[in-house]
Structure formats: C-alpha cells, structure tokens
Amino acid sequence: QLVLTQSPSASASLGASVKLTCTLSSGHSSYAIAWHQQQPEKGPRYLMKLNSDGSHSKGDGIPDRFSGSSSGAERYLTISSLQSEDEADYYCQTWGPPLVFGGGTKLTVL
C-alpha cells in the first residue's frame, strides 16, 4: 500500500531557505508526486509535479523560489528567500488511482 510520509512541522527564518521532505513507502520509489500549498483559511494550490529523476514542472505563476528535487524514495520541496506568505501547510500527493496525500507539513516562517 502506497503511503506518503511528511514531517508534521518545519520552521525557518524570513529570507532563509527550507527543504521539505515527502517519503514514498517501500516499493514505490519510482513514483512521481505533486506538491500543493495551503495557506491559512484558503484552499490548496498546485505547486509542481516532481518526477523521480528530479525533473519538475510548476503550476502557473509559481515563483522561481519554489523548486523540487528527488533522491531515491525522497521527494523534496525547497523554498528559498522565504517570505511571510510562504507560511502554510504543504502536502505531497500521488495519483493512481487511488489519489494519496501525505499528512502535510506545517511551515512556520520565523
């Protein structure tokens, strides 16, 4: 069964960089994922599709500060030059079907 694991929380300072991790369960290390951002009291927003080779395609209007990378079963979202509006929940997702979401990481910008 495919499971996506995310750390519940992360924090970083304004202007710094942060790297969020999504880990695919055993046997699924070749899967692509998507990253979504959910700002407080808003609906989710698609950030990017991230392939196992680290190539990624971003959604419309997503700043260059957001990038993705991969290593084995790990999928990463790196946000550079952190801004206050980056404080949000970040979810990773795969699709099959079934669609599967990670539990989300709450990012705090200090």
Next chain:
Amino acid sequence: QLQLQESGPGLVKPSETLSLTCTVSGGSISSSSYYWGWIRQPPGKGLEWIGSIYYSGSTYYNPSLKSRVTISVDTSKNQFSLKLSSVTAADTAVYYCASMVGGPTRYWGQGTLVTVSS
C-alpha cells in the same frame, strides 16, 4: 485556465445524503485532457481523496467510502457531482472539487464547508 466552483447545501442531517455539484468553466468536462474528482478536508485535518471520474465514465472511489459514494458527470451542463449517503458527523468537512491533468491535481475549487448536524 480551468476554473471550478462547488455548490450545494452547507448543512445536512445525519443519515441523509450529501449532494454537491461542481461547475467547470474554461474547459470541457468531456475533454480527454482532464479527469475530475472530489477531495475533502475535515476541520483542522489533512486532505482525503473521495473519488474520481474519467472522461470515459470510469469511476474510482476511496475504499473507505466506496459503499456510500457516487460521482457522476453531466456533460450538458459541464458539471460533475458527488453524492455521499448515510452521513454522520465524521463527514463534516470542506469539500473540494478538482481537476487532474496528466496525473496530479492541478486545479482546485475554492471549497465548500458541509456540516452534518441535526
């Protein structure tokens, strides 16, 4: 650009059927480029996939909800719908309609809160 908008009652009584509709604009619901789905988020919790429907009419449902869920498409209105039967308080959530393009959920509706309460 594709836009999606949920509509339906915000309050449903326990044991009744929750019914929501998603209206699609900026693209055709019959297009093979997209497939459509429903995702929900209980208050303070994460995202849960409910089910999806493809342009062919094939449907896929979350096994945990499968016995209670029906997703259908109305091509004449460019809409798709969700029905969830025998609801309980555990079904209280923000319900999002969404469109998947090449796999991931690329477009999201703004979401609608449905509360199950007598």
